Amino acid sequence: MDQPERPGPAPTSPQVRTGRTGDAPALHELSAPFVRSGVLRSRPPEHYRAHAGRFLLVEGDVEGSVRGCVALRGAEPGTAVLYNFCVAVAGQGRGIGAALLFAACARARTEGRRALFTATTGSARLFVRYGFRPVAAAGAPPGWAARLDPARGSQVLRLSL
Numbered sequence: 374m375d376q377p378e379r380p381g382p383a384p385t386s387p388q389v390r391t392g393r394t395g396d397a398p399a400l401h402e403l404s405a406p407f408v409r410s411g412v413l414r415s416r417p418p419e420h421y422r423a424h425a426g427r428f429l430l431v432e433g434d435v436e437g438s439v440r441g442c443v444a445l446r447g448a449e450p451g452t453a454v455l456y457n458f459c460v461a462v463a464g465q466g467r468g469i470g471a472a473l474l475f476a477a478c479a480r481a482r483t484e485g486r487r488a489l490f491t492a493t494t495g496s497a498r499l500f501v502r503y504g505f506r507p508v509a510a511a512g513a514p515p516g517w518a519a520r521l522d523p524a525r526g527s528q529v530l531r532l533s534l
Contacts, residue, residue, distance in 0.1 A: 386468055386471075386472045386475075387431040387440070387441075387467070387468060387469050387472045388431065388432070388472075389429050389430065389431055389472050389473055389475075389476040390429070390430060390432070391426060391428070391429060391430075392421075392425040392426060392427070392428030392429065392430050392442070393425055393426075394422055394425045395425075395437075396421070396425055396428070396430060396439065397418060397421035397422035397425055398418065398421075398437075399433075399437055399438055399439040400421040400425070400428060400430065400439055400442055400457075401416075401418045401421050402438075402439075403438075403439045403440075403441070403442060403459060403461060404416070404421075404442075404457060404459055406462075407459045411494065411525070412459070412494055412495060413457060413459060414456075414457075414522075414525075416457065424444065424446075427444040427445055427446050428442050428443070428444045428457070429442065429443055429444075429445065429473055429476045429477055429480065430442040430473075431460075431464070431469050431472060431473065433461070433464075439461075440460065440461050440463075440464040440469055441459065441460035441461065441464055441469040441470060441472075441473050442457060442458070442459060442473065443455055443456075443457065443458040443459075443473045443474070443477050444456050444457045444458075445477050445480055445481060445489075447484070447486070448490065448514035448516065448517050449514045449515070449516070451485070451486060451487040451488065452486055452487065452488045452489070452490060452514050453481045453484065453486045453488075453489050453490070454489070454490050454491065454514065454517050455474075455477055455489055455490070455491040456491065456492075458470070458473065458474075458491065458493075460473075470499050471499070471503070474499065474500075474503055477489070478503075478532070478534065481534055482534050486534055487533065487534055488531055488532065488533055488534060489505075489531070489532045489534060490508075490513045490514060490517065490529065490530065490531050490532075491505065491529075491530050492521055492527035492528065492529050492530070493527060493528055493530065494525055494526060494527050494528075497528055497530060500530050500532075501530075503532070504532050504533075505530040505531060505532045506530065506531055506532070507528055507529065507530055508529050508530065508531045509529065510529050512529075512531065513529050513531070
């Protein structure tokens with residue numbers, strides 16, 4: 374049986390850094406098309422400003438722009454949740470998503486998390502490739518799972534760290 378890949382940096386992996394308050398406008402701008410398409414939940418610009426440190430991002434070629442991001446927040450003890458995971462269309466297929474996922478897993482391990490959860494309305498291919506497995510919402514952190522909108526048809530995924 375094939376083992377899932379573990380998120381790891383490619384030889385030319387994009388540089389990932391922690392978000393800063395000044396990144397809030399770019400994070401909001403990057404997320405907007407994904408919100409309009411229904412892939413991401415809408416969050417006000419203040420969310421990005423207030424929680425900038427939760428975000429990991431890959432900067433764009435233009436100063437102040439962002440090519441991809443993901444946020445990580447603690448849930449119940451030992452678990453964390455990934456959210457707002459997106460990569461600009463022009464940057465997809467270039468290792469940005471994998472680099473962000475690797476960095477999020479590394480941060481979660483450093484924080485002592487034993488499991489990561491996420492929900493996606495997409496194919497989940499990237500997550501599954503790196504070991505995430507579908508689970509029932511009932512198996513996810515209750516406070517987070519209760520806020521999932523059933524109308525969105527999200528698939529809940531879990532990774533043991």
